[in-house]
Amino acid sequence: MFKALFTFHYWLERKAIGFVVAILMVSSVGGIVEIAPLFTIHQTVEAAPDMRLYTPLELAGRNIYVREGCYACHSQMIRTLRDEVERYGPYSLAVESKYDHPMLWGSKRTGPDLARIGNKYSDEWHVLHFIDPRALVPPSVMPSYARLLNNSLRTDDLGNHLTAQRAVGVPYSDEMIANARADAFGQANPDSPLSEGVSKRYGEATTVRPFDGKPDHLTEMDAIVAYLQILGRLTEAPYKTAATTGE
Amino acid sequence: MQIERDPVSGYLTTGHEWNGIKELNTPVPRIVWFFIAVTHIWALGYWLLMPAFPLGSTYTKGLLNADDRAAVTESVRQAQAARSGWTDELMSKSYAEIQRDQALMAEVRRSGRALFGDNCVACHGENGQGAPGFPDLRRSSLWGATPEVIAETIRVGINSGHKDSRVSQMPAFGRDQMLQGSQIQEVLAYVLSLSGPAGPRPAEMVEAGKAVFAANCASCHGDDAKGKLDVGAPNLTTGYWRTGGSGASLHGVLWDGLRGQMPSWEGRLSPVDRKILTLYVVDLRERHQ
Numbered sequence: 001m002f003k004a005l006f007t008f009h010y011w012l013e014r015k016a017i018g019f020v021v022a023i024l025m026v027s028s029v030g031g032i033v034e035i036a037p038l039f040t041i042h043q044t045v046e047a048a049p050d051m052r053l054y055t056p057l058e059l060a061g062r063n064i065y066v067r068e069g070c071y072a073c074h075s076q077m078i079r080t081l082r083d084e085v086e087r088y089g090p091y092s093l094a095v096e097s098k099y100d101h102p103m104l105w106g107s108k109r110t111g112p113d114l115a116r117i118g119n120k121y122s123d124e125w126h127v128l129h130f131i132d133p134r135a136l137v138p139p140s141v142m143p144s145y146a147r148l149l150n151n152s153l154r155t156d157d158l159g160n161h162l163t164a165q166r167a168v169g170v171p172y173s174d175e176m177i178a179n180a181r182a183d184a185f186g187q188a189n190p191d192s193p194l195s196e197g198v199s200k201r202y203g204e205a206t207t208v209r210p211f212d213g214k215p216d217h218l219t220e221m222d223a224i225v226a227y228l229q230i231l232g233r234l235t236e237a238p239y240k241t242a243a244t245t246g247e
Numbered sequence: 248m249q250i251e252r253d254p255v256s257g258y259l260t261t262g263h264e265w266n267g268i269k270e271l272n273t274p275v276p277r278i279v280w281f282f283i284a285v286t287h288i289w290a291l292g293y294w295l296l297m298p299a300f301p302l303g304s305t306y307t308k309g310l311l312n313a314d315d316r317a318a319v320t321e322s323v324r325q326a327q328a329a330r331s332g333w334t335d336e337l338m339s340k341s342y343a344e345i346q347r348d349q350a351l352m353a354e355v356r357r358s359g360r361a362l363f364g365d366n367c368v369a370c371h372g373e374n375g376q377g378a379p380g381f382p383d384l385r386r387s388s389l390w391g392a393t394p395e396v397i398a399e400t401i402r403v404g405i406n407s408g409h410k411d412s413r414v415s416q417m418p419a420f421g422r423d424q425m426l427q428g429s430q431i432q433e434v435l436a437y438v439l440s441l442s443g444p445a446g447p448r449p450a451e452m453v454e455a456g457k458a459v460f461a462a463n464c465a466s467c468h469g470d471d472a473k474g475k476l477d478v479g480a481p482n483l484t485t486g487y488w489r490t491g492g493s494g495a496s497l498h499g500v501l502w503d504g505l506r507g508q509m510p511s512w513e514g515r516l517s518p519v520d521r522k523i524l525t526l527y528v529v530d531l532r533e534r535h536q
Contacts, residue, residue: 033300033301036301037301037303037306040301040303040304041301041303041304041305041306042304042305043305080315080316080318080319081319082319082322082323082326085319085323086323086326087365089515091316091319119408119510120366120510120515121369121370121510122370122507122508122509122510123508124380124507124508125369125370125381128378128380129369135378135379136369136370136372136378136381137368137369138373239514241316241320
């Protein structure tokens with residue numbers, strides 16, 4: 001049998017195109033066996049009926065997170081390891097990244113993991129910490145992002161960002177896209193008439209707060225704090241798993 | 248092209264020839280066959296024991312039934328069981344009993360330090376000393392300092408959104424035009440005089456501030472300015488200021504108000520962990536005095 005195999009291989013080696021095709025077929029076996037089935041296996045992505053979408057303000061904050069390269073030092077992925085679960089909270093579920101385009105799991109922790117940072121600290125803490133990280137955490141090596149507090153948030157293109165997310169499968173409605181700009185203003189200004197639309201479109205649990213403490217000025221600080229405060233809070237599904245140190 | 252046998256090694260050549268140089272068609276060494284065989288046997292075993300093959304909407308689970316999520320759940324449970332000896336005791340005893348029990352308190356300090364580091368240090372500092380805007384846990388007592396009160400504050404938070412959250416807000420006396428600029432200066436002078444020398448501020452200013460205080464501030468901070476625990480209004484006579492204590496920062500509080508926020512930890516930390524933290528904070532306070 002070995003002899004027949006070798007004879008076949010000698011023959012194949014002499015066919016340039018045929019050999020290339022054979023290499024491609026063999027090297028794709030790993031992908032076909034390990035990746036392709038994930039699209040059909042039911043357990044790949046858990047069910048989370050309560051999962052909500054990122055609001056336009058949170059999506060803008062996410063874009064700032066990407067722009068500033070936060071993912072280079074912060075991961076958003078709690079692995080199934082005891083020390084991570086005890087330190088950060090329940091391990092990450094695949095469904096939590098359902099609307100993450102691109103995903104920001106990261107692979108480097110110069111700073112702590114941020115997958116469960118939502119609601120862990122106050123808005124005020126986040127703002128002060130962005131302005132001067134070492135005032136609150138002396139050994140921190142995080143750069144200051146004080147400028148975010150003065151940068152007005154660009155909102156004229158938010159509808160386009162929502163449309164782009166919809167193109168890759170995030171179920172934003174026409175109404176959400178049409179009101180993206182107003183919703184961004186409303187979410188950071190609870191006293192404005194625009195804030196009602198945010199809760200109506202994105203759910204009552206949506207955080208509507210003056211994130212940076214200045215409700216009349218919509219800044220990049222509002223956006224990034226709104227985004228951080230929702231991390232790990234789009235769905236309650238991970239908190240129902242057994243491996244939590246909470247009850 | 249001609250395949251011939253090499254007289255020295257006894258192997259055949261490949262038949263190629265480059266400027267007189269020919270290539271031996273040496274067989275694959277035995278050691279390579281050996282390791283190929285070993286890895287294939289290993290793979291067969293792995294396929295049987297571990298999750299391996301996709302089957303449409305499911306997959307082969309493997310004989311070991313290995314599952315990372317179940318494994319971490321189990322290891323967390325085991326870790327909790329391993330320390331249940333003292334955590335059960337902790338949960339069944341009263342705060343006073345625990346504080347008298349040195350062995351238990353040693354565990355509280357050891358575990359509490361890790362918990363405090365993971366959850367509290369960001370705002371309250373490594374030793375609970377606080378930071379401008381965030382109370383010094385060793386000195387501040389906005390809602391009271393008994394273990395029961397501290398435990399409840401950790402559970403529900405302050406202005407947190409928890410259904411039982413403690414609620415406290417200092418109005419923005421300046422911004423919302425409840426007081427005039429001069430009145431704010433006067434009441435500031437009065438309040439500063441309660442905890443130290445009045446400094447450069449004239450006595451009549453302090454006197455005027457006293458009237459402003461009685462009319463506007465006493466309802467929360469008390470007639471004697473010693474604070475009211477039920478509304479989280481701080482004692483203004485101790486000389487400790489959670490916003491830092493400079494004249495400018497206190498003026499800012501009078502002007503813009505103050506609405507500190509502490510998250511609720513009920514959904515994040517177990518009752519055992521919260522009790523450890525309560526005792527850790529009580530211990531911090533006692534050791535500071």
